[in-house]
Amino acid sequence: xxxxxxxxxxxxxxxxxxxxxxxxxxxxxxxxxxxxxxxxxxxxxxxxxxxxxxxxxxxxxxxxxxxxxxxxxxxxxxxxxxxxxxxxxxxxxxxxxxxxxxxxxxxxxxxxxxxxxxxxxxxxxxxxxxxxxxxxxxxxxxxxxxxxxxxxxxxxxxxxxxxxxxxxxxxxxxxxxxxxxxxxxxxxxxxxxxxxxxxxxxxxxxxxxxxxxxxxxxxxxxxxxxxxxxxxxxxxxxxxxxxxxxxxxxxxxxxxxxxxxxxxxxxxxxxxxxxxxxxxxxxxxxxxxxxxxxxxxxxxxxxxxxxxxxxxxxxxxxxxxxxxxxxxxxxxxxxxxxxxxxxxxxxxxxxxxxxxxxxxxxxxxxxxxxxxxxxxxxxxxxxxxxxxxxxxxxxxxxxxxxxxxxxxxxxxxxxxxxxxxxxxxxxxxxxxxxxxxxxxxxxxxxxxxxxxxxxxxxxxxxxxxxxxxxxxxxxxxxxxxxxxxxxxxxxxx
Numbered sequence: 001x002x003x004x005x006x007x008x009x010x011x012x013x014x015x016x017x018x019x020x021x022x023x024x025x026x027x028x029x030x031x032x033x034x035x036x037x038x039x040x041x042x043x044x045x046x047x048x049x050x051x052x053x054x055x056x057x058x059x060x061x062x063x064x065x066x067x068x069x070x071x072x073x074x075x076x077x078x079x080x081x082x083x084x085x086x087x088x089x090x091x092x093x094x095x096x097x098x099x100x101x102x103x104x105x106x107x108x109x110x111x112x113x114x115x116x117x118x119x120x121x122x123x124x125x126x127x128x129x130x131x132x133x134x135x136x137x138x139x140x141x142x143x144x145x146x147x148x149x150x151x152x153x154x155x156x157x158x159x160x161x162x163x164x165x166x167x168x169x170x171x172x173x174x175x176x177x178x179x180x181x182x183x184x185x186x187x188x189x190x191x192x193x194x195x196x197x198x199x200x201x202x203x204x205x206x207x208x209x210x211x212x213x214x215x216x217x218x219x220x221x222x223x224x225x226x227x228x229x230x231x232x233x234x235x236x237x238x239x240x241x242x243x244x245x246x247x248x249x250x251x252x253x254x255x256x257x258x259x260x261x262x263x264x265x266x267x268x269x270x271x272x273x274x275x276x277x278x279x280x281x282x283x284x285x286x287x288x289x290x291x292x293x294x295x296x297x298x299x300x301x302x303x304x305x306x307x308x309x310x311x312x313x314x315x316x317x318x319x320x321x322x323x324x325x326x327x328x329x330x331x332x333x334x335x336x337x338x339x340x341x342x343x344x345x346x347x348x349x350x351x352x353x354x355x356x357x358x359x360x361x362x363x364x365x366x367x368x369x370x371x372x373x374x375x376x377x378x379x380x381x382x383x384x385x386x387x388x389x390x391x392x393x394x395x396x397x398x399x400x401x402x403x404x405x406x407x408x409x410x411x412x413x414x415x416x417x418x419x420x421x422x423x424x425x426x427x428x429x430x431x432x433x434x435x436x437x438x439x440x441x442x443x444x445x446x447x448x449x450x451x452x453x454x455x456x457x458x459x460x461x462x463x464x465x466x467x468x469x470x471x472x473x474x475x476x477x478x479x480x481x482x483x484x485x486x487x488x489x490x491x492x493x
Contacts, residue, residue, distance in 0.1 A: 009154075010287045018287030018308060022279050025309035028294040029324065030272055032331065037303075038200050039330050045357065046195035046334075047089035049342050049349065050079055051110075052130040054123050058474040059132050061122045064144060070116040075109065078144045081187025083130070083137070087113075091195070094357060095425035099350055099434060106346045107484060114482070125478055126349070128224030128237040128341025129188050131452060131470045135228055138184035148286075152315070153183045155285040159247035166243050170232035171388055178228070186244040188227065189237045194337040194353055195323070202364065203271040203322070206335050208371045209363035210320040211264065213356065214339050215382025215395050216413055219405035220441060221352045222390035223341040223448030226456070229466055234390025234449040237341055238383075245317065247285070258282070261317040263380050267371050271333060274322045278312055285315040303331050319383070339383075344448040344477065344487040351437035351486070358420030358435070359413050365423075373398040390449045391441070406442035414439060437486045446488040452477070455493040 010018075032038070055061040062082035071085075079086045087109070092098055114124045143149055157164075163179040198206050222234035233239055242261040246253070253259070258281050268274060288311060294304035303326055310324055323334035340352055363370055371379070378396050385393040386405065393405045397412060414435060421431040441447050446454075452473060459469035476493045 014289060015284055015287045018284050018289055021289060021308040022284070022312050025294050025304075025306040026275055026279050028298050028304055029275060029306060029309060031298060032304075033200055033270070033272060036200070037298075038332055040197070040199050040332070042093060044091040044195075044197045045094055045353075046091040047353065048193040048195075049087045049089070049106075049126065050190035050192070051085050051087060051342065052125040052127065052190055053083045053085065053117065054125055054130070054132065054474065054478075056121055056123070058123075058471050058478065060130060060137050062140075062142065063120060063122055066120055067113075067117045067122055070120055071113045072116075073109070073113070076113060078146060079187070079190075080144060080149050081142055081184070082144055083142075084144070084187055084190060085124075091197075094421075097427050097430055099354060099426065099430050103346055103350050106349075110346065111482070123478060125474065126190075126343030126345070126481060127448065127477070128190060128222070128235060128343070129227055129240070130190070130474070131226040131456075131477075132474050133188045133228060134467075135178065137188075138180065138182070142184050142187065143182075151286055155315075156183050156245055156247050157181075159283070159285070161249055164244055164246070165250075166240070168227070168230075168232045168236065168239050168243070170230065170236075172231060174230045174232060176228055176230045176232060180244075183244050185240055189224075189241045189244070190342045191237065191338060192340045192342050192349060192352070194340070194356055196335045196337075196357065196360070198333055198335050200271060200333055203333055203335065204268045204273075205364040205369065206360060207271070207274070207320055207322070208267050208369065209360050210335060210337055210356075211267075211376075211379050211383075212363060212370055212374065213359055214263070214319055215379065215384075215386040215393070216359075216405060216409055217337075217339045217352070217356060218383065218386030219389070219391055219393045219395065220355065220409055220438060221340050221348075221447060222387065222450075223343055223452070225390075225449040225453050226470060229470065231453060231456070233388045234392075234447075235341060235387040238387035241317070260285075260315065261319075263319055263383055264376070265380075266376055271322050274318070275309060275313065275324075278316050279309075282312070282316050284312060286311060303329055341448070343481065344451070344490075345481050345484050347434075347437060347484050348448070348487055351434045354421060354426075354431070354434035355409075355413075355417050355438050357424065358417035358426075358431075361420035361423050362416040370398060391445050391447050406445060410439065410442045437488075440486060440488045444488045446490075448487050451487050451490055451492075458492055 053061045060083040166178045169175045224237040290307035297304040321336040382395045396402045455473045456469045480490045
């Protein structure tokens with residue numbers, strides 16, 4: 001977001017000045033790109049994992065403030081809903097056995113957080129949407145105490161001018177239609193974000209490659225099939241997040257006004273393209289002004305914070321988002337991949353990361369880029385198909401046509417992931433173990449979403465009503481999650 005938010009209401013003059021300041025920041029950013037102002041020693045990766053809190057009944061537990069106080073670790077932070085927290089993984093390299101050490105560190109940290117939260121009668125669940133979220137979850141004080149969250153909620157509703165409309169139809173025929181007077185459903189979306197520091201001249205290739213990969217990523221890792229008692233998309237989080245933060249009334253959507261949760265509409269040639277689109281097409285949600293004069297700072301040999309440009313970028317929810325940031329006085333650029341759900345286990349999470357980083361590296365370095373042989377609309381359709389159908393999706397790939405996602409990944413993408421992890425310098429044993437998890441999912445046809453659906457079907461076949469089946473499934477999911485066995489090896493309920 002760039003910095004903390006101090007206000008929840010803004011004047012017309014503030015909005016006008018903010019628009020001008022965003023453009024001013026954009027002009028300076030263009031100069032920084034031209035002057036090659038970005039230092040780059042080695043590519044660093046980072047990770048954020050959003051988590052759900054449940055009580056001993058496996059229903060959402062609105063106690064994140066108490067849980068965070070008990071965990072007492074700055075790597076854990078608040079999230080939008082009171083039943084959410086976020087775990088931030090410090091930046092690091094991929095080479096050698098770094099992923100093994102990261103796995104051990106993540107498991108130790110989450111296990112300790114679970115131990116401390118359990119003392120409060122609360123447990124931690126990693127999943128894309130907590131299956132026991134129901135309409136009553138958002139009655140009363142559901143939002144975390146943070147000015148930023150209140151400001152976003154008010155800004156979205158003010159821009160929209162009416163209640164949020166959730167309208168989702170699953171491939172199996174189940175539907176969910178509700179009007180809600182807040183962005184509360186957004187808090188049901190718990191994801192994993194993968195960060196990669198990128199050189200400015202290589203950013204476009206990496207972003208384009210990440211867009212191509214989004215469909216296969218979702219098919220492989222879908223983990224959000226249930227919402228408010230309905231079985232919907234394999235990765236319902238994708239459509240839910242878009243609808244829960246949609247600032248457009250229906251008429252604007254019908255006119256083709258772009259949504260703030262956005263896949264995009266074209267391949268790019270520079271990171272500047274994305275920030276320029278932000279300034280051209282999206283009005284400010286949070287027009288907070290910063291006293292910095294970025295041109296004066298840059299002309300003086302300093303590093304401008306570009307606060308308004310960064311804040312504006314933080315309110316436009318691209319599934320692959322550009323990041324400008326400053327660390328230790330040095331500016332850098334990152335690609336933030338926001339496609340994946342959290343969970344089911346730490347090893348599944350790292351397998352998803354290994355597949356992404358490996359395949360991305362290979363695709364971005366190809367002499368004849370894949371996206372030069374693929375319409376952008378096809379990449380977007382793959383993204384939607386992967387989120388709707390998960391591992392059962394059929395996806396299009398240049399040179400091979402349309403084929404099942406599992407076959408595409410096994411035959412065409414896993415070799416690219418192996419090649420890319422080798423280029424990162426990842427140890428062969430680490431590479432084979434994590435990509436073996438990906439291979440196992442594809443061969444069994446079981447990812448998190450598929451396991452959840454089959455577990456609930458088995459319970460319902462035994463006469464258990466849907467709501468109780470979801471609760472029992474989450475209890476079984478939690479038990480298996482802490483074993484760290486890959487989801488495709490889990491026994492059914």
